[in-house]
Amino acid sequence: MRNVQLADVDQVARDVLPIGTDYPPGQVLDWHRHRRAQFLYGATGVMIVETDDGTWTVPTDRAVLIPGDMRHRVRMLNVSTRSLYIEPDAVPWWPHVCTVVDVTPLLRELLLVAVDFETEYDLAGREGAIAALLLHEITRLSPVPLHVGLPSSPDLRDLCREYLADPDVQITNEDWARRLVTSERAFTRRFRRETGISPAAWRTRARLVASVPLLRTSTITQVASRLGYSSPASFTAAFSRTFGFPPSALAAK
Structure with missing residues (x-):
């Protein structure tokens, strides 16, 4: 799924929704929230994520884990994202605050593949296996302290x-x-x-x-x-x- 709105697919019965989005330079996604947790990966550029409690700076090839229902805004500096929107029940271990992480080469390749899935991808086939592996790989990532409270x-x-x-x-x-x-x-x-x-x-x-x-x-x-x-x-x-x-x-x- 590329350049689609989360609201248009949020109710699809998939724990993991991969979406790739290309943003104009300097675009700001003003204050918003979504019920799904988000794994926001920047394939290019730099993202600045703000919440009421802090600011997280996300360089190219890093990602930020955003809790579900957290109010936030994002400034995109020449960014193309590969996001995963995840049902909260599928990730009870998800952090309660935004967390910047390094992204492994394997996870990067999985993200690039996943954003070309159909909306209702086959849970029992290759796509379902990749979605499950994505969650396994995220649990192994190391935090990077690129934030200020x-x-x-x-x-x-x-x-x-x-x-x-x-x-x-x-x-x-x-x-x-x-x-x-x-x-x-x-x-x-x-x-x-x-x-x-x-x-x-x-x-x-x-x-x-x-x-x-x-x-x-x-x-x-x-x-x-x-x-x-x-x-x-x-x-x-x-x-x-x-x-x-x-x-x-x-x-x-």
């Missing part, structure tokens, strides 16, 4: 979303406290209470997460300078320490 308060969350859209190394706790008409100490205490980390540590992580789509179109040197790092080496060290792999793994080939 958001505060629960709307005013703090708005500050954080604004920062993620345009990370500015010059912004300080004092700047944010002034925006909210509060003292820096009270602001910092409240931010830490809602996120578990200091505002400065949050901004550092946010800049690293925001670097992921930049790496598709810019050099590591350019990204390091854009985000305020003193050198490409310091940016690479911070990125590798936070995510467990170097930024070169995501750079455009």
Whole structure:
């Protein structure tokens, strides 16, 4: 199934519905939810998935597991997706929060094959076996920490979303406290209470997460300078320490 709407096939009696979709550059799928869990794989480009609780950045050849009935929106940066929409009862082990995962070569090939299934594919034949194998392979995937949490308060969350859209190394706790008409100490205490980390540590992580789509179109040197790092080496060290792999793994080939 390619470029079809989930609503048109949601009630089909199949636990796994594979759908491939090609998106125009920069398209935003505004806030929505669907009752099925979703395995959202980006064959090309970068996806930015937002929920009320956080932001997950999904590079090419990675995927994000989205729980059923979770409110979310997705920004597509030159993306072609291969999604699986899955009946919740078929995956009781599905995570309760969005999770970015690496995708194995086998799973990638299975996804590419599955999106060409007919809507009511044969459960007893090859297609049914592939659908079952897809679920087995997903359980074996390793999480990748390409996310940043958001505060629960709307005013703090708005500050954080604004920062993620345009990370500015010059912004300080004092700047944010002034925006909210509060003292820096009270602001910092409240931010830490809602996120578990200091505002400065949050901004550092946010800049690293925001670097992921930049790496598709810019050099590591350019990204390091854009985000305020003193050198490409310091940016690479911070990125590798936070995510467990170097930024070169995501750079455009």
